[in-house]
Amino acid sequence: MIRVRRLSHSFGADPVLKDVSFSLEKGDFVFLAGPSGAGKTTLLRILYAALPLQTGEAAVAGINLGRLPASRVPLLRRQVGVVFQDFKILPRRSVEQNIALPLEIRGLAPRHIERRVMAVTRALGLQDRIRLKCGELSGGEQQRVAIARAFVVNPKVLLADEPTGNLDPELAYRLMELFKQFQAYGATVLFATHSEDLMRRHPGAYTMRLEKGRITAADWPGAGVFIDGAGRTVHSRQRQ
């Protein structure tokens, strides 16, 4: 579902990602771990075509990012749900309008949109907030709106950039359960976080660790070759 091979990226002279390779199959759940500045957000941005592919290869949901013209970027984004670190919600629009946005873009009939929006808002505990403008919500509620917007389209691939960063531990845990449920329906989830606690509480998920743009640890076969913390070349099949 996601295939990345020898991906490198730099901003000017500063390399941000170096020779990153991994692949995720349908239904995989991977924590993308690493400290701030490790390249997690850059990797995710490349995967939803917000940044161009500079070196290497990448394909998401069968779409080759290296050969993706600008006119077809929306097609990719319709396959991918993204939860952004800064939420990217519309503060002057209601919760309902924000969550319905990707469905309207896809041209769904209003009755289908309403049904799906209601289902996802109930799942995320937002049903009482549905008519409020997003600008009036707390940070945690805004984050849930962002997650609901990503969930509502049933994407094949879900990319989440620190989606629980603004939530209290209990809510974060509940949301993780939703992500897991989502995975159970066959979605591939790449979940960027630097919360060790969150990863510990979900031992069933794979983990890929990024440090200074390189994969330094990975615990599933599709993670490819990487350099570990001691500078050794390691194949992920060896399992850490």
Next chain:
Amino acid sequence: MKRTVLRLIGRGIADLALDPAGTAGALLAVTLTSFLAGLFFMLLTTLDIRLGMARGESIFQIYWRDGMDMDVVRRQWQEYVHLPGFRSVRTYTPEQALEELGRRIGRAGGDLDKTFPFLAADSPLPATALVALSPSGPDPERWLEETSAYFRSQHGVARVSAAPLQNELGQAWKQVGSYVLWPATTFLLLALGLSVGNTVRLAVRAREHEIEILQLAGAYNWYIRLPLAAGSAALGLTGGLCSLALLFLLHDRLGDVLNFPPLSLRLYFPSPRAVAALLLAPTVTAALAGVLAVRK
């Protein structure tokens, strides 16, 4: 698809209410710019009409049918002094016309009594009037046609011929029109368009965050641009209408403020063509700016 397009247009217009302060600011800017352009148009129209009034006079030669009752014709002659822009009238009964003809031929060396002795008792020439009028209204050619039609419609009139306007000032103004007026008007409309376009572009840029979110959610460019174009066009049109309302108010209140001797300067409302330009220019440029403000 049609429903989607209509929904997006409606949303674009409704979205103007999302940021009332921003929309009000942009609307004010569009209105004032259009108003300034309208004011300039108003001055141009006034100048054009005033110069048109000073374009001298046009002579209408009116011929009546043979055998017309001269009492009826004379009554018509008496009414000509009340025509707008009346300068002078010279009238000829059939006998006077023959006499005048004889005098003119005589002047040229001929003698009517000797040349046409059989005509002296029964003139074959029709009753004739030469009416000199000054043009009124902004369009002298139209005025010429309408006045000719008026004379033709009178009882017993057989033929009307009108001498074209011959006036150096008129000619000069025509040249000014072709060399200065149209370029100035084009420049004005361009300035209006650029100013309005830039205002709208800045207003749309303020919604960059929203545009980015739509792009990230998988919206095609047309889906993003259509509501922006619709909203911007609505803004431009509203601004144009507001500026016209202001112009109308100004014209209504101050149109005659300089209309006293010796100035006698009355302000004229811009022509329908200028009014259409004042509405179209901000609407179209605003819509275009709305479309072009979205970066791919």
